[in-house]
Amino acid sequence: MAKKAPVNVAVIGAGAIGLHHIEGFRGHPDARVVAVAETDVARGREAVDRYGIPCLAADYRDLLTRPDIDVFSIALPTWLHAQVSIEALRVGKHVMLDKPMTTNAADAARILAAAKKARRVFMVGQNQRFSGAAQAVKQAVEAGRLGEVYHARATWLRRSGIPRIGSWFTQKKFAGGGCTYDIGVHVLDLALHLLGDFEPACVSGQTAAKFGPQGRGDGSWGKSAIDPKRPFDVEDFCVALIRMKSGRTIQMEVSWAAAIEQHDINGVQLFGTEAGATTNPARLFRPGPDGHESVELKPTTALVNDNRMAHFVDVVLGRAKPFVTPEQSLVVQRILDAIYASARTGREVRMK
Numbered sequence: 645m646a647k648k649a650p651v652n653v654a655v656i657g658a659g660a661i662g663l664h665h666i667e668g669f670r671g672h673p674d675a676r677v678v679a680v681a682e683t684d685v686a687r688g689r690e691a692v693d694r695y696g697i698p699c700l701a702a703d704y705r706d707l708l709t710r711p712d713i714d715v716f717s718i719a720l721p722t723w724l725h726a727q728v729s730i731e732a733l734r735v736g737k738h739v740m741l742d743k744p745m746t747t748n749a750a751d752a753a754r755i756l757a758a759a760k761k762a763r764r765v766f767m768v769g770q771n772q773r774f775s776g777a778a779q780a781v782k783q784a785v786e787a788g789r790l791g792e793v794y795h796a797r798a799t800w801l802r803r804s805g806i807p808r809i810g811s812w813f814t815q816k817k818f819a820g821g822g823c824t825y826d827i828g829v830h831v832l833d834l835a836l837h838l839l840g841d842f843e844p845a846c847v848s849g850q851t852a853a854k855f856g857p858q859g860r861g862d863g864s865w866g867k868s869a870i871d872p873k874r875p876f877d878v879e880d881f882c883v884a885l886i887r888m889k890s891g892r893t894i895q896m897e898v899s900w901a902a903a904i905e906q907h908d909i910n911g912v913q914l915f916g917t918e919a920g921a922t923t924n925p926a927r928l929f930r931p932g933p934d935g936h937e938s939v940e941l942k943p944t945t946a947l948v949n950d951n952r953m954a955h956f957v958d959v960v961l962g963r964a965k966p967f968v969t970p971e972q973s974l975v976v977q978r979i980l981d982a983i984y985a986s987a988r989t990g991r992e993v994r995m996k
């Protein structure tokens with residue numbers, strides 16, 4: 645049975661993205677952020693004071709036992725995602741988890757199993773799906789305006805955007821991987837969502853680390869501590885070809901740092917038999933008798949609340965169906981791992 649309003653939320657981790665979580669939940673009239681857990685007590689204090697949140701815990705486990713807390717909204721470094729999600733689900737919390745789901749597909753499968761067993765809402769906050777532009781393109785695809793969509797290019801190329809060299813983001817055991825896990829996950833998820841196809845057949849990929857190991861390409865994101873001795877053992881470039889069982893293809897190209905002219909190129913481009921489309925900006929392209937037509941796409945009515953936290957609250961309250969399912973997020977994670985396996989072995993990886 646759906647929860648009754650209000651929905652009480654604990655935000656776990658008050659770093660760069662944790663504050664977005666707090667603000668997102670504050671955007672829903674039936675949600676209340678009642679606690680924050682943060683190991684950096686000064687940072688946590690700043691967050692609770694700024695938003696008038698009544699409780700700060702240095703240890704998130706102190707919040708697991710509070711029956712009045714309905715939701716754990718997790719904005720922790722990626723290596724903690726599986727552990728904290730599973731602990732929270734086991735005690736009956738609903739879990740909103742920031743991307744990527746976790747550091748490997750085996751742990752992602754464990755989270756999915758815990759969510760099913762607990763019968764609680766579990767959602768990975770793939771925010772790019774929620775943007776108005778992505779919704780407009782999704783509507784155009786669903787209305788058949790592109791014809792048969794047979795190919796997608798999923799691109800996120802940053803010129804100088806390594807979150808922060810020496811932070812947890814740039815060490816594999818904490819982050820799972822580099823740009824592929826950090827930003828590739830967004831455009832891969834968006835491409836699969838726009839194609840409406842989560843059944844990969846095989847994956848071929850290559851990764852490289854050309855800038856980070858030399859201390860180049862820093863993007864100064866995040867608040868976690870820097871350790872100059874921390875090895876940079878993740879990739880800052882990735883290219884992949886994903887073949888779907890349907891015959892559709894996705895070409896993914898991602899960099900944290902690269903010698904490119906633009907600062908940031910981000911989006912998904914779709915290739916259809918009747919028209920093509922891009923998400924950034926949301927446009928549709930169609931060859932016509934009078935030349936090439938190019939039109940702006942706007943959502944007719946919203947498919948989903950563009951505030952992912954507010955949408956999550958609606959799902960908990962039984963007012964909306966999940967826009968991102970845990971099964972889909974597991975597929976995304978399996979593809980990411982297959983890209984690494986392909987890069988490691990130099991072979992195409994067949995998906996089961």
Ligand SMILES: NC(=O)c1ccc[n+]([C@@H]2O[C@H](COP(=O)([O-])OP(=O)(O)OC[C@H]3O[C@@H](n4cnc5c(N)ncnc54)[C@H](O)[C@@H]3O)[C@@H](O)[C@H]2O)c1
Pocket residue numbers: 656657658659660661662681682683684687702703704719720721722724742743744769771826865866867868
């Ligand atoms: N959706 C997006 O667009 C987006 C953008 C950036 C980051 N993220 C994701 O959000 C997550 C957090 O990233 P970030 O940039 O905020 O990182 P961050 O390093 O800035 O913040 C993480 C916070 O967690 C705290 N923390 C660490 N261990 C803790 C524990 N055991 N209990 C409580 N607090 C703890 C740290 O002190 C820090 O304040 C990552 O998984 C990242 O991939 C998502």
